[in-house]
Amino acid sequence: MARLVLALEARLRDCRNVRTIGVRPNFGDYSPQEVQWIREAETIYYPTAFYADLFDAVGKTTFPSYHTYKCVQDKIKQTALLQLAGLPHPRTRVFYGRRQQSKISRHFSFPCVAKEPRGSAMGRGVFFIGNRDDLEAYTQDRHVAYIQQYIPLDRDIRVVVIGSRVVHAYWRIAADGEFRTNVARGGRIGLDPVPEPALALARQAAQVCRWNDVGIDICRDGDGYTILEANMKYGREGFRAAGIDYFKMMEQMIDDGQI
Known part of the structure; x- marks a missing residue:
C-alpha cells in the first residue's frame, strides 16, 4: 500500500x-x-x-532537508558554501557599506554582474554592470553589494536534483539581446542532451552541500563547467516542456522511498 x-x-x-x-x-x-x-x-x-x-x-x-532550506534565495550563503567546498563558481565578492563598495572597481573590471544578495528569483535582481554609471545606480542606497565575474553566454544548463539523483536537465537559451537565460525573462527551453560533466558537477554539488531538492544552474566556462547558483524554488516549465508529469514523478519517488 x-x-x-x-x-x-x-x-x-x-x-x-x-x-x-x-x-x-x-x-x-x-x-x-x-x-x-x-x-x-x-x-x-x-x-x-x-x-x-x-x-x-x-x-x-x-x-527538502534543513541544509537545503538554509540556502533558499541566499546567494551570499550559497557562494560561501561553494567556495568552502572547492566547487567551481564565478569569482564573486560581497561588499558591505559604502566604504567597501568604493573598492569594487579595484576587484572587478567592467563588465561584471551584480545581484540582489537575498530574496531574488526568476532573473529579478540580476544586473549587467557595463560601466561606472551602472555600478553607481546599483549601489545607490544599498548596504550589501553582491558582485560577480561576468561570463559571456547565450545559454546555460538547469539540472534538477531530487533526493540523490538527477531527475531532469535541460538548456535555458537567452532571448535576443538578453544576458539572462531565465524563462521569466524570455528565455526558451532546449532539450538537447546535457553533457555528462555538467550532470556530474550538479550531483557532486548536491551531495557535498546536502541539498536534496534543487535546480542547479551551470554554464560552460573555458574547458569546463561552473556553478552559477542554486535554486530551491525552481519552476516546472522544464518538466512540462519535456512531457514529464512532475506530480506523478514525485508520487513515485515517495512510494519508492527515494524522498
Whole structure:
C-alpha cells in the first residue's frame, strides 16, 4: 500500500499520496489532530524555512532537508558554501557599506554582474554592470553589494536534483539581446542532451552541500563547467516542456522511498 506522507506547503498538493495541511504562521493554529500528525510523521514535506529550522531543532526529518532550506534565495550563503567546498563558481565578492563598495572597481573590471544578495528569483535582481554609471545606480542606497565575474553566454544548463539523483536537465537559451537565460525573462527551453560533466558537477554539488531538492544552474566556462547558483524554488516549465508529469514523478519517488 502506498504510504501517505504529510506536507505543510502546497508544493505536492496534487499528489495522491500526500496529505497537505497548509502553513500556519502560529503553530498553535494547527488543530489537535494536525499537531498529532506532525508529531507522528517520520518526515515533514515542504515545511517552509521557518518550520524546517524548528523541526531540525527537535530532531525531526524534513524534505527538502534543513541544509537545503538554509540556502533558499541566499546567494551570499550559497557562494560561501561553494567556495568552502572547492566547487567551481564565478569569482564573486560581497561588499558591505559604502566604504567597501568604493573598492569594487579595484576587484572587478567592467563588465561584471551584480545581484540582489537575498530574496531574488526568476532573473529579478540580476544586473549587467557595463560601466561606472551602472555600478553607481546599483549601489545607490544599498548596504550589501553582491558582485560577480561576468561570463559571456547565450545559454546555460538547469539540472534538477531530487533526493540523490538527477531527475531532469535541460538548456535555458537567452532571448535576443538578453544576458539572462531565465524563462521569466524570455528565455526558451532546449532539450538537447546535457553533457555528462555538467550532470556530474550538479550531483557532486548536491551531495557535498546536502541539498536534496534543487535546480542547479551551470554554464560552460573555458574547458569546463561552473556553478552559477542554486535554486530551491525552481519552476516546472522544464518538466512540462519535456512531457514529464512532475506530480506523478514525485508520487513515485515517495512510494519508492527515494524522498
